[in-house]
Amino acid sequence: MTHHRMNGRARAAVAVLATATIAPLAVTATATPAAAAVPTVACTSKTEGLAEKLKKDIAAALKGRTSTTAILLNDRITKTSCVLRPDQQFDSASVVKVTVLAALLQEAQIQKRGFTKREFTLATDMITKSDNAATTALWKQLGVTKVKRFLTAAGMTKTVPGTGGYWGLTQINARDQQKLLGLLTAKSTVITDPNRAYALKLMNKVVAAQRWGTPAGAPATATVQVKNGWLPRATKGWRVHSVGAFTGGPHDYTITVLTHDNKVMNDGVNTIQAVSRAIHKAINPTAPARTAFVPPAVPQEAVPATPERAAMDAIPALP
Numbered sequence: 001m002t003h004h005r006m007n008g009r010a011r012a013a014v015a016v017l018a019t020a021t022i023a024p025l026a027v028t029a030t031a032t033p034a035a036a037a038v039p040t041v042a043c044t045s046k047t048e049g050l051a052e053k054l055k056k057d058i059a060a061a062l063k064g065r066t067s068t069t070a071i072l073l074n075d076r077i078t079k080t081s082c083v084l085r086p087d088q089q090f091d092s093a094s095v096v097k098v099t100v101l102a103a104l105l106q107e108a109q110i111q112k113r114g115f116t117k118r119e120f121t122l123a124t125d126m127i128t129k130s131d132n133a134a135t136t137a138l139w140k141q142l143g144v145t146k147v148k149r150f151l152t153a154a155g156m157t158k159t160v161p162g163t164g165g166y167w168g169l170t171q172i173n174a175r176d177q178q179k180l181l182g183l184l185t186a187k188s189t190v191i192t193d194p195n196r197a198y199a200l201k202l203m204n205k206v207v208a209a210q211r212w213g214t215p216a217g218a219p220a221t222a223t224v225q226v227k228n229g230w231l232p233r234a235t236k237g238w239r240v241h242s243v244g245a246f247t248g249g250p251h252d253y254t255i256t257v258l259t260h261d262n263k264v265m266n267d268g269v270n271t272i273q274a275v276s277r278a279i280h281k282a283i284n285p286t287a288p289a290r291t292a293f294v295p296p297a298v299p300q301e302a303v304p305a306t307p308e309r310a311a312m313d314a315i316p317a318l319p
Contacts, residue, residue, distance in 0.1 A: 046079035057278035065271050067259040072174040075253035090258045092170040093229030094130045095241045103150035105195040127202040139167045153190045174256045181254035200225045213242025214255045217277030219287035223248035236260040240268025
């Protein structure tokens with residue numbers, strides 16, 4: 001090995017360089033990073049005391065839960081709104097089926113026709129049973145272009161249709177889901193009154209095993225419309241979502257709860273139902289509550305579209 005001798009000036013230069021390099025690293029290593037801000041639910045209401053109660057009760061319902069949860073409530077009667085992570089993006093799983101139905105209704109309106117017998121059957125199976133094959137058939141019939149046309153008309157600007165036939169990987173957020181529920185529960189230029197009524201009727205006829213989620217704790221005096229979604233993936237665990245509209249009599253409100261980072265499906269179900277019970281109770285303090293439905297032990301829906309689960313897990317995680 002060959003050694004090179006340094007003169008005094010060279011050694012001094014090296015010493016200065018070493019000091020300049022090491023000093024900042026020492027400061028970085030000992031610095032304590034600031035804790036990330038944890039979002040909290042924000043509520044407003046024209047009804048005295050309701051916003052504060054909702055904020056407190058929803059926070060209590062979420063305490064100790066590890067899932068990432070987005071919430072949006074709009075109540076037209078009490079002029080109340082609550083939001084938590086309204087712009088957080090999630091894989092849609094099967095809640096996108098309401099969007100598919102709305103896009104199909106819009107397409108029929110443009111063509112000035114009613115549904116065909118085939119479309120009636122597929123739409124019924126898609127919403128009431130969360131049938132994946134029916135959804136795939138309608139998704140292919142519409143094509144992404146017509147789905148996007150509906151999203152534009154509905155103002156759902158942050159909803160991005162899944163590509164390659166993966167409708168269950170459509171990117172959604174709570175704000176856009178509330179826009180959709182708002183269109184279905186009030187007069188709109190996008191969906192006609194008869195078509196809105198038809199969509200809500202299907203959501204009211206969801207099979208018993210899938211009526212969990214936002215209906216938990218709903219007043220017995222309300223008409224309940226719901227659509228849930230559940231999807232396991234290799235990253236961020238189970239996606240478990242529920243969107244619901246509660247109408248009739250003194251009721252006119254909608255709830256969206258979206259979750260991921262659930263270890264098992266029931267973690268998401270329990271989070272959604274705890275939040276929903278808190279909301280329903282606060283808005284309807286004297287009304288008798290409905291009994292919550294329990295999801296099946298073996299989910300009836302595991303993936304949003306073919307290919308099967310193994311291929312789904314191979315898809316890179318989305319932001």
